[in-house]
Amino acid sequence: MQFPALSPLSALALCALAFSAHAAPSVTRLTPPSELFASGQAAPVIARFLPGQRFDLQATLRPDDAGKSISSARFAIDGKAVNGNVALKVCEAACLKGVPANATLASVRAVSVDKPGVHQLTVTATQSDGQTVTATGNFEIVPLVPGGQKIKNIIILLGDGMGAAQRTAARIVAGGYAQGKSIAPLAMDTFPVTGMVKTASLNSVVTDSAPGMTAYVSGNKNNNNEEGVFPDDSTDPFDNPRIEYLSEYLHRTQGKALGLVTTADVFDATPAGNAVHTSSRGAGTGIVDQFLDDRHLTGLTVLMGGGRKWFMPSTTPGSARGDRSDYAFSATDAHTADIVKGWGASAGALDKDRDLLGDFQRAGFQYASDKSSMDAIDGDKTERLLGLFAHSNMNVALDKIDGRRNKARGITGRVVDDYGFPDQPMLDEMTAKALRVLDRQKKGFVLMVEGASIDKQAHAMDTERWMLDTLEFDRAIALAQAYAAQHKDTLVIVTADHECAGVALIGGSKVSDTRLQTLVREGGGTAMRDAVVGIYEQAGFPKYRMAADGYPDTVDIDNRLLVGYGANSDRMEDFRTNERPLQDGQQPFVKKEPLSAYPAGPMARDLEGKYMVTGQVPGDSAAHTATDIPLSAFGPGAYSFTGVIDNTDVFFKLAQAAVRGVVLPAGLVGLARK
């Protein structure tokens, strides 16, 4: 047989044909995430769930050619086809940059597995030309074992950004030391068990408050900025594959209620990361809407904090509501319609003009707008409670206490007055009210209390403000501890989502406050630092005097505690409390126009004779660190929380205690007396 000689062109064509015959569709993402899919290694297992805990399956499938498409996909667990509709969504323009328009997301919503152990997950997709592709991942179902006493109530007190140094500083300020012995411990110091928690997120050793919270209440790692979801390739912040929260799981299986108390804007990541599923912690309108719309899933009964700006219709001045941050699932497109079907979630709507506050009240929530109205609410007769005490974040403890003390002297015009919210409650007062309301719950509750500005003020490297916020947080802890001592089926944990700012207690001031002020006026770096910072034995024992209201009468004491920051940005340090600014009428020098400006570039900063501490992180704020944080536990099952544990482990310990009863961790079992 004679073959025609191949021209170079036809040879090339043949080569091209041969090449394209090897191209095939690919799977670029398989959810839940696994090392098996990412790198081929079966361990460590990344995604873990309780028996019966719901989660979504998803895969991103890419055709090998712009002209082709994905015609079908199916999932299997341990080789068995998964029950449930597979929703296909073609990306078009709705996916992240770099993801081709014909890439397809395949999702199955709200699956669950009961059998303990590691399971294999496979996705098989078929391309329009008949080619197929299969990818494999894994996940684990963590068993629940027979235990002892069952826990009825869980209280999670989360000090945002609160590492060991923050706790130590609060103890020095609040309790003082005598010849090396702590005089009065913090409430959190008296918890019998303390462990160390590893806080890494799904995509970094340095986490943020979103995955920092959700690890504790979903048992899974999330990406930074994402809460209650695994990452996906679409730009929609509300369509991500979900993971059932502790609150949802316990509400669904046991009828428990959920309470959220925070000093932050209630839409912020820590409170939202107990009830709302989103890949954008900043999607405020949708987040607060879902608090109400999905309360049948979470059992939300108490919600208190700041953030009133999200609850007003967008026509009300000050409202922050907008369609850009809202949610609305399709009734026809299975990609999001299946979220509604599978989870029983609300479909939502782009409704920036919604009177959310009114809707909460119509849903039976009693509303408190300040401390006075909160005090007037009888917790014993209240079914549901909403408290919105500030426009965004509440003012910090130092400023709230300053407002109260001055008001008692007949002086107004303080920070809280200028913010327009002169009567904000303290975190412990909010916690007390929340506990009264939740105590009515026959099936028990999950309560999350957050000391939010410990972190926010550490970002600002404002030492005194985060120290006092830690004191405020400890007062709330004392209340939770007292409640648990009375209600012996209550488990309390005090923890943090991560450490903030690399706080270091470097020593004590060698000088009096008066001398310090003189040195500040003289200004200049090393001269001031060397004159002030007392290290080693020069630090001594800083002594703060506590007033009757439980806070220091002043933080500008002689020989004050000095704090350095390991994850600091550039800052001007003078070791004094950041000024309480005077009102305009009293300020002698006011800069008038023109203001100085320059083309975009380096940031400007003002000096005023202070001592410049060069930052180790870029920008204007200190950053989170990867350092482990202490977790303290009180109540039945407390011993489960000892050791060096992962933040996701906490979820399984809490669930075990609530579902099958408390157990000792493996290493301690042998110590239990028979």
Next chain:
Amino acid sequence: MRLITTLSMSLFHFKRCGAMRYALSAAALALITTLSLGAFAQSIPAAIASGASPPEALRLQDFFQMPVGPKGLVISERLRKAQGSQVRITGYVVQQEVATLGQFLLTPRPVLMSQHADGEADDLPPATVFVRLDVLQQEWAVAHARGLVEVTGTLEVGRQEERDGRVSWFRLQLAPEAIRGMNRFEVTQYLHSLQHTH
């Protein structure tokens, strides 16, 4: 007219001198500009033939009913009347983690924003004014100034969505003269002064 010309030239001279010393002594600059503007202001009635009134001073504390009631903000009558007109507002420049080009925020109390960590869970009070630079200055970053600052511009009240998705309710449009560009020498000096005081 000659008097005005002389005065305005010395004002410009003061500004240039002041600028070079800005990085070293903000208080001194404030004093100089206060005095120079004060001198200039006194000559306005003579210079301006029409009955144009000087901009009304508006306090951030007077923007809405204080304290804020149980629901939303209730805009004060004074603010409503001042809409669209020239006003003078005194406040603090918000220290932002990443300076927004072409604008800055003015508040009744100093605020530091950690935008990366907090996003819109921020410490901004309800009376936050979005101060806009002139349209030709949209790519400029305003040097963060500590202490109180007084700005004059056209007041705008109403809901608006900003580029980053935030909703603003109070805006002040500055005239181009309100902002003075630092020349390269001044910027270098300024940055140099950040390293240590002289």
